[in-house]
Amino acid sequence: MEPNITLPPFHGKDNVETYLYWEMKVEQLFSCHRMSEERKVSLATLSFQEHAMYWWTSLEKERRINHEPLIQYWNELRSALRMRHIPPYYDRELMDKLQRLKQGSSSVGEYRKSMELLMMRAGIREEERTTISRFQSGLNLEIRGKFELLPYRNLNDLVQLFSRVEHQLKRKGHITSQCPTKKTMVLKAQGHYSCLDEATSSSSSSEDEAIDSEEEILPCEGDLLLVRRLLSNQSSEIDLSQRENLFQKKCKVLENTCSLIVDSGSTSNCCSTRLVEKLALTTKPHPKPYKMQWINEKRGIVVNQQASIPISIGKYKEEVLCDIVPLEASHVLLGRPWKFDKNTIHDGLINKISFQHLGKKFVWCPL
Structure with missing residues (x-):
C-alpha cells in the first residue's frame, strides 16, 4: 500500500x-x-x-x-x-545570464550557488577545469587577483580558499578595492596567508619628492602615483613575495576596469574573446592566422581575428593591436611585441616595468 x-x-x-x-x-x-x-x-x-x-x-x-x-x-x-x-527563449536567457554572471556584491559562496543553479537549469555538463575557469573569471578582482596562480585540486578547494580571503577582508571591515589603505595577501606554506599593510596615505610630500627623484620619472596622476609610492615603502618581505608572480595590473578599456598581464613568454599581444564581445569592439582578420595550443589540449584553436584595444593607465593611453583568444586569466595580455616596441626594462626583484611613451617615462608597479 x-x-x-x-x-x-x-x-x-x-x-x-x-x-x-x-x-x-x-x-x-x-x-x-x-x-x-x-x-x-x-x-x-x-x-x-x-x-x-x-x-x-x-x-x-x-x-x-x-x-x-x-x-x-x-x-x-x-x-x-x-x-x-517556461517561455521558448528561457534556455537562451539562461546562457546569457551565465555568460554575464559576476560576483559583484555577492559573497563567494552565493556567487558559486548562482553559477551552479544557472548551469543546472541550462543542463550544462562540462569538465571541472572548464567550470573552474568560468568561476574564476567572474570573481571580483580584489579577490581573484591575489590567488589566481595558486595550486588547487578541485572547485571546492578553490571556493574555500577564496572564501577565506573574503572573510579576512570583511573581518578588517572593508574590501580591498574600496579602502585607501591597501592590503597585500602574502602566500605562505600549506596555502596559509597573511594580510600586510602596504602603507598609509599619510606620507609626507618630501618623501614623495625623494621617490620621484630616485626613479627619475615625472609624477603620475591618480592611482598610478599612489600605487608607486606605496610599493616604494613596502618591506623586503613583500618584495620577496613577487618572486613567483606574473606582472598583473588594472587598466581601463573604454572606461571599464579590466585586468592586464605583461608576459615575456607570450609571442603576441592578446585580448580576451569575452572582452571583445562585451564591449562590442571592432575586429579585423588576422594577416597571418595561426594555431594556438595549450599544454593540456590535443587540439589547438585557430587565431584568425585581431582588435585594437584602447588601453589607459593614468596618463598612459594607447591603442594596442591584439590577437583575440579565449583568455581566462586576464582581459589583456601584453607580450613580446609590446615589450619590444616600448623597449621596456623589467626590474625582476620588485616586479616593476619602466618604458618611454610619447617622450615621457612611465613606471608600472604590480598589483
Whole structure:
C-alpha cells in the first residue's frame, strides 16, 4: 500500500523559477516514496490551486471536446506544464545570464550557488577545469587577483580558499578595492596567508619628492602615483613575495576596469574573446592566422581575428593591436611585441616595468 503524501501547493503564477522549484520538489517526493505512475498525476493535480486549478480544469475540458486522450502520466503532465510556464527563449536567457554572471556584491559562496543553479537549469555538463575557469573569471578582482596562480585540486578547494580571503577582508571591515589603505595577501606554506599593510596615505610630500627623484620619472596622476609610492615603502618581505608572480595590473578599456598581464613568454599581444564581445569592439582578420595550443589540449584553436584595444593607465593611453583568444586569466595580455616596441626594462626583484611613451617615462608597479 502506497503512503499518503502531501505535495506543496502550486498556484500557477507566471514565474519560471517558482514552477521549476515546485517540479523539482514534486519529483523528489515521488522518488522518495516510490510513487506509482497511476497516482502521480492525480496527486500533482490535487496540489493545484487558484489559477493552476482553473488551467487544469480547462485543459481537461478542451481534450474531451477535441476527443483527445486525457493526461494519465506524469511525463505528459510535466510537458504540458513546461509548455505553459517556461517561455521558448528561457534556455537562451539562461546562457546569457551565465555568460554575464559576476560576483559583484555577492559573497563567494552565493556567487558559486548562482553559477551552479544557472548551469543546472541550462543542463550544462562540462569538465571541472572548464567550470573552474568560468568561476574564476567572474570573481571580483580584489579577490581573484591575489590567488589566481595558486595550486588547487578541485572547485571546492578553490571556493574555500577564496572564501577565506573574503572573510579576512570583511573581518578588517572593508574590501580591498574600496579602502585607501591597501592590503597585500602574502602566500605562505600549506596555502596559509597573511594580510600586510602596504602603507598609509599619510606620507609626507618630501618623501614623495625623494621617490620621484630616485626613479627619475615625472609624477603620475591618480592611482598610478599612489600605487608607486606605496610599493616604494613596502618591506623586503613583500618584495620577496613577487618572486613567483606574473606582472598583473588594472587598466581601463573604454572606461571599464579590466585586468592586464605583461608576459615575456607570450609571442603576441592578446585580448580576451569575452572582452571583445562585451564591449562590442571592432575586429579585423588576422594577416597571418595561426594555431594556438595549450599544454593540456590535443587540439589547438585557430587565431584568425585581431582588435585594437584602447588601453589607459593614468596618463598612459594607447591603442594596442591584439590577437583575440579565449583568455581566462586576464582581459589583456601584453607580450613580446609590446615589450619590444616600448623597449621596456623589467626590474625582476620588485616586479616593476619602466618604458618611454610619447617622450615621457612611465613606471608600472604590480598589483
